[in-house]
Amino acid sequence: MMFKDRADVGQRLGNQQYIASNEIATVIYLAQSLCKPILAEGPAGVGKTELAKAWAAALGAPLVRLQCYEGLDESKALYEWEYAKQMLYTQLLRDTLRNVLGDVASLAEAASRLAQEEDVFFSENFLLPRPLLKALTSDEPVVLLIDEIDRADVEFEAFLLEVLSDFQVSVPELGTIRAKHQPMVLLTSNNTRELSEALKRRCLYLYVGYPTLEAELDIVHLKVPDLRPELARQAVATVQQLRNMDLRKVPSISETLDWARALVALNARAIDEETMSSTLTVLLKYEADVQKAKRMMGNGGRRGPGNR
Amino acid sequence: MDDRIIEFVRGMRAAGVRVSMAESADAMRAVEVLGVHDKDLFRQSLRTTLVKESDDFAVFEELFPLYFSAGGPPMQNALEDLSEDEQEMLQAALQALSGRLQALMDWLTSGDGPTREELEQLAERAGVQWAHNQQEGAWVTRRMLQQMGMTHLEDQLRELMERLAEMGMSREAIEKLMGIVEANREALAEQVAESVGRQIAEQRAHRPDDLFGSDLMHKPFEALSQEEANLLRKEVQRLVTQLRSRAALRRKRGKEGRFDSKGTIRANQRYGGVPMELKFKRKKLKPSLVLICDISRSMLSVAEFMLRLTYELQDQVAKTRSFGFYSDMEEISLVLSGNRAVEAVDGVMESFYGRAPQHYATDLGHSLATLYDNWLDSINNRTTVVILGDGRNNFNDPRLDLIKDMQKRARRLIWFNPEAPRQWGEGDSDMPLYAPLCDQVYMVRNLAQLSSAVDKLIAGA
Incomplete structure (x- = not known):
């Protein structure tokens, strides 16, 4: 179940069609x-x-995946009381309630007796677990993915710190809930804002950048095996070249894969100007970028002898 | 090994990377788990536990080999491959040479380089204690090699070759010998460079901590050295992040708000009117900023800081638009948002200075007019407008009417000026005219003033 050593990590991730660099492993x-x-x-x-x-x-x-966004708060990430269910139960249990409260003389007595039964309505039956609580209370160890943490608010980040340092949360009505198994946590960030130092301090840091030509080629081979090898190499080289350009948004690996699939679907023989101009929009998502790239390819065609 | 890691962490801290106690403890645990035999594995386990920012990877990669390597490539023994006769010939020839470079020649032929202590003494003689960074280290290395006699080595080697040839050593043997000596010479140069690098890193680690011990917080921006500027830049970033979380807390506390009867009734319709959920009126306090940054010549020494601040503010406050001006106004929000800090600031500086540099071209009045023509929609009654500049307008029309109008449109108009009030009004400064039209004017000559000004800005934004 657990990984034996680093090589084991690399191999088992590889079995899942994920090519992990040494560093990732x-x-x-x-x-x-x-x-x-x-x-x-x-x-x-x-x-x-x-x-x-x-x-x-x-x-x-x-x-277990928690997607972050602006405005995400504890109730959406951790737990919520299921009001509707609580309401429904009070309606259905009306008779039982009458039995409990049947012989009371005063309002005060009724209230105090009801208070004794209060726990029924704030028990785990009515607790709606959200991803964080699900990860903590799961009966088997889970991988918890907290995606795009940089999009969440600073307050949420502070709240997350508490969860990540002790792997326990407190629900006022129930007390502290401790993790049965410590989940393995991966937080991702696209770096749209700086994260707090406290959060960084608690984590191991992994920077995942764009892969080298060879590594990206491996990924393309693995994910799009139908693409002919020489065409794949040409495609990846083009993408790598685009990444060096000053573009508003450079193509990512997923876009390389989309493009590779598009090339297979179109049954392309070579990456010439025609295929480029018809498929470039798969790679580049801004009109200005597309124009820039076309100009670059056009120049390259005139100057470079290798480019037909 | 633990001591070495602690030394390394000290070196990293001295180079401006923030490493906490908890993080160095993590590094130790990681090394315990993965061991130190595989160098690559060792490097990765230190990096993932100690460095939490990709900008700092460069420092890590620079320092790592200085602390955890054997001290440069090994040298070969040139004598081993020679026959006994030839060895004698070499000894005789070496002795016949003038004795000046004896030590150097010995190292190069025997393959036993200088010991660590010898290298350190040599470095001290070359003035390593005066070097503060790795660039200056290159200079020390050059001096050391000079003092060792590398500059005269060519002549000496030629002489040695001639002598050996005279003595009757075969051509091949001589060529082989020279090949090894040449390789050793390169190895020695690398060893020297490494030793100097390590010494500088260690010296830096043992120097008292400048940033908090000294008055860096109060040193004027234009008087900063390159290294101090780097430290301060990091401080600016931390500062804005801190202020941001403080502001967020303030807003959160402010959230409690007033009881909202209408909202409560509406929300509880589904529970048959039983008030299960209470609603509160929350005051929307989303700050929105317009930053106008002066990038003219007179601001050159501080412009980079102002841009850096602009970058960080834009990073932290979601609704921010930034403009830069020199002779004309341009929007720089996009450049700043798409890139990492250094590239973003460089990008803006380049786009303003890359074009033919014009002296005395600052024109705030004209720039404001451009802002009015194109981006007036960015200013409304929720916007705080901040002008970062010295108000030196090069005797152009200050367009006070526009400033006046802007103050009316915006929630607040705030001016950060890097000049002291006594300089306002001198020469081409229009500050005394602008100042009364602003809601607030802050003098920001150093980080302490900047931090208090930004704090007030975010508090009220």
Whole structure:
């Protein structure tokens, strides 16, 4: 179940179709042995979320995902009381309630007797667990993915600190809930804002950048096996070249894969100007970028002898 | 090994990377788990536990080899491959040479380089104690190699070759010997560079902590050295993050709000009018900023800081638009938001200075007019407008009417000026005209003033 060593991590992630660099494997292995969350930073679309999925699958553990956004608060991330269910139960149990309260003389006595039964309505029956609580109370160890933490508010980050340092939360009506198994946590961030130092201090840090040409080629081979090798190399080289350009949004790995699939679907023979101009929008999402890239390719065609 | 890691952490801290106690403890545990035999594994386990910002990777990669390597590539023994006759010939030839470079020649031929202590003494003679950073270290390395006699080595080697040839050593043997000596010379140079690098890193680690011990907080921006500026830049970032969380807390406490009867009735319709959920009126206090940053020549020494501050504020306050001006106004929000801090600031500086640099071209009045023509929609009654500049308008029309109008439109108009009030009004400064039209004017000459000004800004934004 658990990873034996670093090589084991790399291999089992590989079985899940995830090519992990040495660094990624080391960090995952350390996270497991030190019981620490991982903070993965890097540009969008380099496979940070994918890593969590592969990690969970490699361990055979369920994946619990918490997607962060502006305005996310504790009740949406941790738990909520199910008001409607509580209401319904009070309606259905009206008779029983009457029995309990049947012989009371005064309003005060009724209230105090009802207060004794209060626990019934604030028990785990009526607790609606959200991802964080689910991860903590799960009967088997889980991988908890906290996606795009940089989009959540600072207050939420502070609240998360409490959960991540002790792996326990307190629900006022129920007391403290401690994790049955410590979940393995991966936080991802696209670096749209600086995270607090306290959060960083508690995590292992992993920077996932764009892969090298060879590594990206491996990924394309793995995920899009139908693409002919020489075409794949040409495609990846083009993407790498685009990444060096001054674009508003450079293509990510997922976009490379989309493009590779598009090339297969179109049955492309070579990456010439025509295929480029018809498929470039898969890679680039801004009109200005597309124009810039076309100009670059056009120049390259005139100057470079290798480009037909 | 633990001591070495602690030394390394000290070195990292001295180079401006923040490493907490908990993090160095983590590093120790990680090393315990993974061991130190695999160098790559060891490096990765230290990096993931100690460095939490990709900007700091460079420092890590620079310091790591200085602390955890054997001290440069090994040298080879040139004597081993020679026959006894040839060895004698070499000894005789070496002795016949003038004795000046004897030590150096010995190291290069025998393959036993200088010991660590010898290297440290040599470095001290070359003035390593005066070097403060790795750039200056390169200079010390050069001096050390000079003092060792590397500059005269060529002549000496030629002489040695001639002598050996005279003595009857074969051509191949001589060439082989020279090949090894050449390789050793490069190895020695690398060893020297490493030793100097390590010494500088250690010296820096043992120097008292400048930032908090000294008056860096109160030193004027234009008087900062490069290294101090780097430290301060990090401080600016921390500062804004801290202020932001303080502001967020304030807002959270403010959230309790007044009881909202209408909202409560509406929300509890589904419970048959039984008030299960209480609603409170929350005051929406989302700050919105417009930052106008002066990037003219007179601001050059502080412009980078102002931009840095602009960058961090934009990072922290969601609704922010930033503009920069020199002779004309331009929106810089996009450049700042898409990049990491250093690149973003460089990008803006370049886009303003990359074009033919014009002296005395600052024109705030004209720039304000451009702002009015194009981006007036960014200013409304919820916006706090902040102008970061010295108000030196190069005797152009100050367009006080626009400033006056802007103050009316915006929630607040605030001016951060890096000049002391006594300089206002001197030369081409229009500050005395602008100042009474603003809601507030802060003098920001150093980080202490900047921090208090930004605190007030965010508190009221």
